[in-house]
Amino acid sequence: MQSSAIRFRIPRDVWIGLAALALGVWYWRAAGDIPISPLDGVVNAAALPRMLAVAMILFSVLLILRALLIEAMFLRAARRAAATVAPERPEEEGIRFTRQEHLKAAGVVVIGIVYLLILPWLGYVLSATLLVAGTAVYIGARAGLYTLGVAVVVALVYYLLFVKLLAIPLPAGLWPSLLG
Numbered sequence: 560m561q562s563s564a565i566r567f568r569i570p571r572d573v574w575i576g577l578a579a580l581a582l583g584v585w586y587w588r589a590a591g592d593i594p595i596s597p598l599d600g601v602v603n604a605a606a607l608p609r610m611l612a613v614a615m616i617l618f619s620v621l622l623i624l625r626a627l628l629i630e631a632m633f634l635r636a637a638r639r640a641a642a643t644v645a646p647e648r649p650e651e652e653g654i655r656f657t658r659q660e661h662l663k664a665a666g667v668v669v670i671g672i673v674y675l676l677i678l679p680w681l682g683y684v685l686s687a688t689l690l691v692a693g694t695a696v697y698i699g700a701r702a703g704l705y706t707l708g709v710a711v712v713v714a715l716v717y718y719l720l721f722v723k724l725l726a727i728p729l730p731a732g733l734w735p736s737l738l739g
Contacts, residue, residue, distance in 0.1 A: 565637045572626035576619045583615035663698075670694050682732025687714035 590608035674690040681689070692710035696702045721727040 565634060565641055567630065567634055570626040570630050573623050576623035576626065579622070580616060580619035583612050583619055586615065587612035666697060667694065670697060678730050678732075680733055682734055683729035684714050684718050685732065685734075686730075687717060 587609060590605045590612055593603075593605040593608065595603050595605070670690065670693055674686055677689070678686045688707075688710045690710075691713050692702075692707055695706050695710065700706050718729060721729055
């Protein structure tokens, strides 16, 4: 592949960012149509929608800039790579997965299914601990206290996030009935 064949393309995130930017501008204008009550002070009923519109516009611009920066960096790296080494057969550049890699991916799916099956009996914290530790070991982490510790911390953090902070109940399992 020659460096002249490598062209700039507009990434999908730019289009998504432009759509979100247009939606944010429309939302800003729509928030201006909210009637103002005589009881409103400095902060009126349109304040929160307008703040959300500003946040949406800001994040849309950041998404567009990020996508363009990444594309520019990729383009520069691809042109450098093409200038140094050109592959002899471009049709062989595609990624081909082996049967072993497909089976390994299927193993991750099986781990997820087992997690869903044991969740009602073991409860969220123990099931999530086993899921994180099992998946980590399956994909290559060393089985040991460190991996188990990370799995416990991840499970507890998500438990605290959902149950305590967001008030979303998670399965407790058989433990509450066994412990009293």
